[in-house]
Amino acid sequence: MPNCPECDTPLDFEVDEVDEGDIVACDECGTEFEIVGTEPLELAHVDEDKLDEEDDELLDEEEEEE
Numbered sequence: 126m127p128n129c130p131e132c133d134t135p136l137d138f139e140v141d142e143v144d145e146g147d148i149v150a151c152d153e154c155g156t157e158f159e160i161v162g163t164e165p166l167e168l169a170h171v172d173e174d175k176l177d178e179e180d181d182e183l184l185d186e187e188e189e190e191e
């Protein structure tokens with residue numbers, strides 16, 4: 126059973142129960158993770174604001190308003 130990358134609590138699923146693209150949530154801290162790989166298991170943070178794939182380049186435009 127994989128551990129939560131955030132709080133190190135064992136996550137409530139088995140690696141062979143999930144597929145890439147599945148979303149799992151940590152019972153302990155509530156953080157959601159997307160399965161981005163299964164062999165080996167790889168988890169990516171799901172950020173509610175930006176459910177897109179990792180897009181480093183699109184961040185510039187929105188946040189400079191004064």
Ligand SMILES: [Zn+2]
Pocket residue numbers: 129130131132133134151152153154155156
């Ligand atoms: Zn956690």
